[in-house]
Amino acid sequence: MSSSSAAVGRGEKAGKPTMREALVAAAFRLFLERGYEQTTVDDIVALAGVGRRSFFRYFPSKEDVVFPDHERCLADMTAFLAAGADDEPVHRVCDAARLVLLMYTENPAFSVQRYRLTRQVPGLRAYELSVVWRYERAMAGYLRARFAGLRDGTLRADVIAAAVVAAHNNALRSWLRADGKGDAEAAVDHALEHVRAAFGSAAVPPVTEGPDDVVVIVSRRGAPLWRVVQELETALGRG
């Protein structure tokens, strides 16, 4: 693939790239040719054939052009979570994490290039951490609202949000390190299922000490643990 085609971001669609897309393409072409630190905003606008003001209309800083789609994705995630007041909460945040994956898989070559760049430039690494933090807080905020009134509601919310982000990023980064080869969706599904197995019933408050009666559960030895726990919760009246 050529670096310029890979750098078009969302511009894989047919048609003339927008000015925003042209700026991203010019920026990545220069970052790859000269290095990130050696490229100025003036270099980028000169290559794109636009003025500095156009650049700053789309991107507050040079760092922001490296992550052109995160603001949109954060807004999408926030809206998606706000519309999910009736869903099972852990399921909903897992689906929210899949929106981030989609942003990466929309354009694998661009995502892989950016991943390599981010490994090399400490400032971009810090920027990425702050973006990941905002995704995590969006999920935690949703879960806190859903768990309001439950014992340890904010604790559960924060832990589950962190676990979902870590699982998503584990699978995403494996895929990026493999140059975008392989099935990212399947890897992320598998990783998120791991979290769901651990926390799928976290929304359910533990019962207080009740009558001393006895519950008997019968299970096949080979059954997946999460499924047995699900049965167990139902039997204990917590499902």
Add this chain to the structure above:
Amino acid sequence: MSSSSAAVGRGEKAGKPTMREALVAAAFRLFLERGYEQTTVDDIVALAGVGRRSFFRYFPSKEDVVFPDHERCLADMTAFLAAGADDEPVHRVCDAARLVLLMYTENPAFSVQRYRLTRQVPGLRAYELSVVWRYERAMAGYLRARFAGLRDGTLRADVIAAAVVAAHNNALRSWLRADGKGDAEAAVDHALEHVRAAFGSAAVPPVTEGPDDVVVIVSRRGAPLWRVVQELETALGRG
């Protein structure tokens, strides 16, 4: 409490403060009086009565003086984890997280001051995120080594490290928001127990589909779910 006594960092011990402690004290006194952005390194060294070179011998930048003990704590954590090759892995990382808590509870007034400062200054927030990330990677690295060869070993390691950090920080930040009042150790223990209940057996690989025999578990209805799950895992041969 006076701001200067609170700002001494580790200098609560009897005796003359070291130059490093004097720099931290001077810096926090100025940050509180003038604001972080309005305070220069020159202001700090003037108040402490030392030269600029002394400052930069201890702190690479103005940001570093806000977090004077994290490098020591990261080194302590790394050594602690390296010495724990025989412990139950999740237990070990929970104990590693308690080392961070100890750094905060050594001097509650200083920790509360810093927390407030960090809320106000975006640059310090970003610095803190990068520090938290390094703690998380230290724990994840330890768990990855312990889970080497297990199915989904790196996934489990990353998710558990993130969950431990989130649980620790949930309890720590509640304590900081309450001005350092209350029992931080008990709050963190409770939060970490939540993670241990979810992941305590994560080191154990799931059994592959085995003989179709049946396991019967009998439980009191009032028993805590995590305890029942523990029994269940033992019965299923995964404990």
